[in-house]
Amino acid sequence: MSTATADHHDHDDHHGPAPGLMRWVYTTNHKDIGTLYLLFALVMFFIGGGMALIIRAELFQPGLQIVDPLFFNSMTTMHALVMIFGVVMPAFVGLANWMIPMMIGGPDMALPRLNNWSFWIMPFAFAVLLSTLFMEGGGPAGGWTLYAPLSLQGGDNLAFVIFAIHFMGISSVMGSINIVATIFNMRAPGMTLMKMPLFVWTWLITAYLLIAVIPVLAGAVTMLLTDRYFDTSFFSAAGGGDPVMFQHIFWFFGHPEVYILILPAFGIISSIIPTFARKPLFGYASMVYATASIAFLSFIVWAHHMFTVGMPLAGEMFFMFATMMISVPTGVKVFNWIATMWRGSMTFETPMLFAIGFLVMFTIGGLSGLMLAITPADIQYHDTYFVVAHFHYVLVPGAIYSIMAATYYWIPKWTGNMYDEKWGKIHFWVSTVFLNVLFFPMHFVGLAGMPRRIPDYSMQFADWNAVATIGAFGFGFSQLIFVYVVYKCIKGGEKATTEVWEGADGLEWTVPSPAPYHTFETPPAIR
Amino acid sequence: MSIVLRWLVTAYALLFCSLSLAAIGDINMPVGVTPISKEVYGLHMMIFWICCVIGVLVFAVMFYSMFKHRKSKGAKAADFHESTVVEIIWTAVPLVILIAMAIPAAKTLIAMEDTSDADVTIKVTGYQWKWHYEYLDSEISFFSSLDADHNAARQVGSGIDVSQFDNYLKEVDNELVLPVGKKIRFLHTASDVIHSWWVPALAVKKDAIPGFINENWALIEEPGVYRGKCAELCGRDHGFMPIVVRAVPEEEYEQWVAEMSPAPMVAETSEDSAPAAADGDAEREWALAELMEKGESVYNTSCAACHQANGQGLPGAFPAIAGSPVATGPVDAHINVIYAGVSGTAMAAFANQLSDSDMAAVITYQRNAFGNTVGDLVQPSAIKALR
Structure with a gap:
């Protein structure tokens, strides 16, 4: 995408991209690697989405019509x-690669070769993971949480899944170290920490979360591996172990992971709303502190995923109160975004539409999260479609919408071309309508008593499941519009200006569009 | 934007058509029939309305701003970007709301965890994929699995219209009978993987964890039938192990206990009473045809979920019975697999799940069906000798 040549540049620039396919294999350029990450995420989005459509197709009506329950699992x-x-994770890393050096006025990532490696591990990790679907016995069927002892019952896919998780973990940790090193070492003179754009801040905090918890996941899955193949009994009561210990270790990783999936989104939204409101972000400092508070709290709430495992009363109380506390910094963020919009001069181009979609629907997901924090009620909600509705509301119009918003927002800078505004808006509206048709009814069936992870259900849930399936297919296929818009934008279109957006503020909008292959070889002057 | 509008209208028309079709009562949590379930419902509705009010206020300000402060209406951007007072207010106000919610929630939680002074104690054990109930105050115990008709209808490509069943996937062969007005304590455990025993109307959901015992309780206030499900993913047939609780007045319950105690209703599959209930069954010689007939029905309820009705298994996950080295090899080894299970795999030990004659029949069936032609037969007495 970034095929700009040196003639945009005011000084000697002979390191253009290498010709041919090998450019992408050998590249150490942060923009190329960012592009690779983003394209990889897009491909995986359709693979994961295809799986979701199989799930929804089976759930279209009661009875088993299409797949065996084991394959469903x-x-x-x-x-x-x-x-x-x-x-979600590779897309955020891709955005970090593209934008962080440009936002802090650095020439590239601090560790470019490590950067190449952390990307190129990913396709192999996922080839291993997806290959389990074609093995005898099928892929892993014990849930992504891999709870012991169920996950230990399956075939040898477990070994491959664990291997793939280790690979992904190595990639994430290397990517995170790179981001931390970049932010601390590559900032232009005068770019103090409290002048950094919020996307950089949220990614800095996310990177620390990743470095802290990925090894915890690695430990948990390695214990599963030795339980399965080397006769240890970490999670087997018969051998003196404890199945619940797996859940504690897993969620000690898993809850910070939830914030890993949403903090960079907060950063993106904090970049987009001020641009289209033509007004500086309200409460910059409190946004930074709120992000840090959320990150801290994320380490002390893990057991709210486990209110039914039989914890002591004191434990249940602690995790209930700690979980409720999270709504305070999260609320601060939402209020700050609204205050940024207040008395602004707003326009509603596609990135802003996705950002507002994020704001509205993430708030809905946040409020159902508050309901889930109330332990006695959570015991009823737990493991039902209410939970499925909740986390899809924070992940799809949350994380995914922020990635879409970021793409529309920065793609003119990446390609030098404006995307097709009309189709961008159509993409937003069609997605948003179908998304709510898909996920909103899940609240109803969940409250009415439909457990999650079941391939077949009772007649009382039939109507809403049919509605959700229609929404799923609508949402899934409307993402083809996104592919069309991105493709068209790469191919050509109205030329983008340097500033791109009228209200744009930040160093990335001071370099030409498309951004030259190398930017900020000499650090910019910071106001 | 007319295309967008048309999409919007179509999709929402669709949504609201379905809304009118769906029973409106089925979109919320049931109030339930226990003091705890009513408290939980109250908490749920309280927090729901608080969230609604917060949502309406937040969205009202947001949408007002979006309509008023838009460039196309000539809005000029202000340039304020912080206010310590406002920030303190919108940190403190949510804190106060949270404390107001936390107090009643904590009270309910304390009541939920108080399992003392129970009148009746039931031990519930999760199996893949059925429940076992043990009345610890009497001698009653039995398994409870999905109703056979529903089980037949839910197979992939069964061709049976499932909408003919009023309570599709919510009927069992043996219901859990409980007295009304008594404090019932449940002890939860599991024999293989983690399950979770959930009856929404009782607001009871607790994980059944192998090797550990969890407790909770219910006091049912109204007679009736209350249905639930396994809530924790427990393998292939996780969606097919329903729970049915029949709550009856105390006299009726006493009568039921008296009827059940001397000769349990499901003697054939009863754990504690298996050897006793076998009376004549285990002593006499069985004919091949008789064993095969019984074996087929035992196979379909206890084995087919994994090894499949046609005995082909699911390659890589569950081995085939047809042509298997176990089912066509030495009979003692075959018996041992069924009796004691295979550790480290999903193959359960059936010694406590099946009676002598059930086990003898199903082993005989496996050795002589699906194209297996070993020809030998296993007598119930051979199983009895192992016990």
């Missing part, structure tokens, strides 16, 4: 693993 498991580790 492996679809729910793989859908989650692909969407979390293959879509």
Whole structure:
């Protein structure tokens, strides 16, 4: 995408991209690697989405019509693993690669070769993970949470899944170290920490979360591996172990992971809303502190995923109160965004539409999250479609919408061309309508008593499941519009200006569009 | 934007058509029939309305701003970007709301965890994929699995219209009978993987964890039938292990206990009473045809979920019975697999799940069906000798 030549540049620039396919294999350029990450995430988005459509097709009506229950379980498991580790995380890393050096006025990432490696691990990790679907016995079918002892019952796919998770973990940790090193070492003189754009801040905090918790996940899955193949009994009561210990370790990773999936989104939204409101972000400092508070709280709420496992009363109380506390910094963020819009001069181009979609629907997901924090009620909600509705509201119009918003927002800078505004808006509206048709009814069936992860259900849930399936297919296919818009934008279109957006503020909008292959070889002057 | 509008209208028309079709009562949590379930419902509705009010206020300000402060209406951007007072207010106000919600929630939680002074104690054990109930105050115990008709209808490509069943996937062969007005304590455990015993109307959901015992309780206030499901993913047939609780007045319950105690209703599959209930069954010689007939029905309820009705298994996950080295090899080894299970795999030990004659019949069936032609037969007495 970034095929700009040196003639945009005011000084000597002989390191253009290498010709041919090998450019992408050998590249150490942060823009190329960012592009690779984003394209990888897009491909995985359709693979994970295809799995979701298999799930929804089977759930269209009661009775088993299409798939065996075991395959259904492996679809729910793989859908989650692909969407979390293959879509949201790589997409955010791709955005970090593209934008962080440009936002802080640095020439590239601090560790470019490590950067190349952390990307190129990913396709192999996912080839291993997806290959389990074609093995005898099928893919992992114990849920993405891999709870012991169920996950230990399956075939040898477990070994491959664990291997793939280790690979992804190595990639994430290397990517995170790179981001931390970049932010601390590559800032232009005068770019103090409290002048950094919020996307950089949220990614800095996310990177620390990743470095802290990925090894915890690695430990948990390695213990599963030795339980399965080397006769240890970490999670087997018969051998003196404890199945619940797996859940504690897993969610000690898993809850910070939830914020890994949403903090960079907060950063993106904090960039987009001020641009289209033509007004500076309200409460910059409190946004930074709120992000840090959320990150801290994320380490002390893990057991709210486990209110039914039989914890002591004191434990349940602690995790209930700690979980409720999260709504305070999250609320601060939402209020700050609204205050940024207040008395602005707003226009509603596609990135702003997605940002507002994020704001509205993430708030809905946040409020159902508050309901889930109330332990006695959570015991009823737990493991039902109410939970499924909640986390899809924070992940799809949350994480995914922020990635879409970011793409529309920065793609003119990446390609030098404006995207097709009309189709961008159509993409937003069609997605948003179908998304709500898909996920909103899940609140109803969940409250009425439909457990999650079941391939077949009672007649009372039939109507809403049919509605949700229609929404799913509508939402799934409307993402083809996104592919069309992105493709068209790469191919050509109205030329983008340097500023791109009228209200744009930040160093990335001071370099030409498309951004030259190398930017800020000499650091910019910071106001 | 006319295309967008048309999409919007179509999709929402669709949504609201379905809304009118769906029973409106089925979109919320049931109030339930226990003091705890009513408290939980109250908490749920309270927090729901609080969230609604917060949502309406937040969205009202947001949408007002979006309509008023748009460039096309000539809005000029202000340039304020912080206010310590406002920030303190919108940190403190949510805190106060949270404390107001936390107090009643904590009270309910304390009541939920108080399992003392129970009148009746039931031990519930999760199996893949059925429940076992043990009345610890009497001698009653039995398994409870999905109703056979529903089980037949739910197979992939069964061709049976499932909408003919009023309570599709919510009927079991043996219901859990409980007295009204008594404090019932449940002890939860599991024999293989983690399950979760959930009856929404009782607001009871607790994980059944192998090797550990969890407790909770219910006091049912109204007689009736209350249905639930396994809530924790427990393998292939997780969606097919329903729970049916029949709550009856105390006299009726006492009568039921008296009827059940001497000769349990499901003697054939009863754990504690298996050897006793076998009375004549285990002693006499069985004919091949008789064993095969019984074996087929036992196979379909206890084995087919994994090894499939046609005995082909699911390659890589569950081995085939047809042509298997176990089912066509030495009979003692075959018996041992069924009796004691295979550790480290999903193959359960059936010694406590099946009676002598059930086990003898199903082993005989496996050795002589699906194209297996070993020809030998296993007598119930051979199983009895193992116990």
